[in-house]
Amino acid sequence: MPRLLAGAASGIIPPGLAALTMKPAMLFRFLNEFTVLLLGALLIVLALSGRVGLPGRPGALVLLGIVLIYWGARALWRAEPEGGRQQAQIRAASLVVVGLLVLAIPMLAVRYAEPLLEIAGAVLVLRGFLGSVLLLRRA
Numbered sequence: 001m002p003r004l005l006a007g008a009a010s011g012i013i014p015p016g017l018a019a020l021t022m023k024p025a026m027l028f029r030f031l032n033e034f035t036v037l038l039l040g041a042l043l044i045v046l047a048l049s050g051r052v053g054l055p056g057r058p059g060a061l062v063l064l065g066i067v068l069i070y071w072g073a074r075a076l077w078r079a080e081p082e083g084g085r086q087q088a089q090i091r092a093a094s095l096v097v098v099g100l101l102v103l104a105i106p107m108l109a110v111r112y113a114e115p116l117l118e119i120a121g122a123v124l125v126l127r128g129f130l131g132s133v134l135l136l137r138r139a
Contacts, residue, residue, distance in 0.1 A: 044121035048118070073092070101120040
C-alpha cells in the first residue's frame with residue numbers, strides 16, 4: 001500500500017482555498033454568529049408581518065429582558081483573550097440593547113411592540129454580521 005506524503009495531499013486543495021479553512025472552534029463561533037443573524041432576521045419578519053402583540057403574561061418578557069441584560073453584563077466583565085476582546089464587547093452590547101428593548105415592550109403601549117422588535121432584530125443582524133466579519137478577519 002503506497003504511503004501518502006504530507007506534501008502530496010496539499011495538491012488536492014488549491015492554495016487560495018487552503019487559507020479559507022477554519023479550525024473547528026472558529027467555525028463553531030462563525031455558525032453561532034450566523035444563527036444570531038438569522039434570529040434577528042426572524043424578529044424583523046415577525047414585526048413586519050403585524051402579528052405581534054403583548055403576551056397574556058408580560059412577566060415572561062420582563063424576565064427575558066432581565067436575563068438578557070444580565071447575560072450581556074456578564075459577557076462584558078468576563079476576561080477574554082486580547083484578540084477576542086472587541087467581539088466580546090459587541091456581543092455584550094448587543095445583548096444589553098436587545099434586553100432593554102424586550103424589557104420596554106410590556107412597559108410601553110402595544111403599538112410600540114412592532115418597532116421595538118424591528119430594532120431588536122436589526123441589532124441582532126448587525127451583531128451577527130460584525131461578529132462574522134471580525135471572525136473571518138482573524139482567521
